[in-house]
Amino acid sequence: MGVRRINEVIEALDTIIADSIRDKSRIGYFAVLYKKMTVAVRDSIHRNEFLDCERMERLDVAFANRYLDALEAYRGGRTVTDSWRVAFDMCGDKEPTVLQHLYVGLAAHQLLDLGIAAAEVAPGNLIGDLRGDFDHVNEIVGRLMHDMDATIGRVSPWVGVLDKVAGVQYAVANRFGIYVAREIAWRSAENLARLQSSAREPHITTMDKRTALVGRAIARPMGAIKLLAKFIRARESSDVVKTIRQLQA
Template sequence: MAVGNAENIDEVVDGLAGIVRDAVRDGDRAGYFAALYRQVTVEVRTAIHEGRFDDGARMDRFDTLFGNRYFEAYDAWRRDRSGPRCWRTAFGLLDDDTVIVQHLVLGVNAHINLDLALAAARTSPGADIRSLRRDFLLINDILAGVVLKVEDAVGAVSPLLSLLDAVGARTDERILDFSVRQSREEAWHNAVLLAGQNEEERAATLERLDVRAEVLARLIARPGGLVRPALQLIRGTESDDVPAVIAHLDGAMEREHGAAARQSP
């Protein structure tokens, strides 16, 4: 079922929740990233309501544009296996033997390295992009924080995930040679570039970003060295109950907030 275009951040949350529900029902691994992304969006919405951004209405538009990029890629893949290269690679591996954390990172790679910069440029075109810097960094910090909590949650359904630490493939925010921190900063520079370009120039830049993100996706999916045998061992011990895994990942931030509330005096 097509997700369509959201008009605001509430509709982005609802659209992502719908994808998660369908994935749980169908045992579809697309629900892994959708569960992560739903929680990011809920956290951003909370930050907007709490007044943490310089311009909450602008961030609602930003997050809506950002979410619609994912919905467009998801719908294109479901419709006829089309869409951006990096998203096609990510979705095309859903039935492969890649492990849970790879699915998450493939989605994060495509959404940060292709979609994030364009959403920012469309939110604040031209010279206005500079005023977005602080809020852009805050939304990216929220993204990184949720990514780390969800990765921690993966450990409960992927008992040998720590092997990635042993072979140096998961340290801090770096997983399978993909750095969330570095990619967030590169996305900002690309946003500034896109904000000042005309439509023809912008199309060429997006093509370049898509090609680069696809190359990274292939490296994430098929890493070399000691990482590959480690991933094979991990895959052999991971839960095959896809609906249960999705549900577990989708509750990562709720469990985090619940724990924090219980520890508060």
């Protein structure tokens, strides 16, 4: 059935993080980031920052349930989207950097799940009414990213050096990437919203395949990017629990 309120989303993420600490699982990396973003959205709802706060909570919950359902299915050995399979399979690999884990999770959730959730919450012509609140989340993410950049810098020393040396450029690049992903998600939402639910599946399948390609490219980069990832990973801790706790700070 899934969760129904945003506070239940946060509780579910707390459980995933606790399970990840117990199991020493890298699944906790993305879960920590996702919890911080969800808390920021919840606090913005409580401050009445959105045009329709009730609708925003429904969107957040629909969005979260796609991740929670995917993780539950994966753990249960059931069918899961290609995008999330790439992200979850990657968690068993010690080679990728923390940033790679976060980016692959973000790719699956933003490029696949967000557009689907938005179209479900605002079908048909209602999708246009959602745009203002959808874009306001960009501002919330922007406010959060400064702290997240610093947190990731503590977990990943070479990323921390980059943040200090080229802080503005690094922050702009990160935020630009997320904004582009959210804009792609919005276009997907507009396309899906115009379709009847029964006609959406072929489009979602195509979205999933494209997103999985992005995830694989992040998880297994080639050439100079691969060497850079190895260089960054060399100074990161291999202690999964320690990394999760540092990300929580």
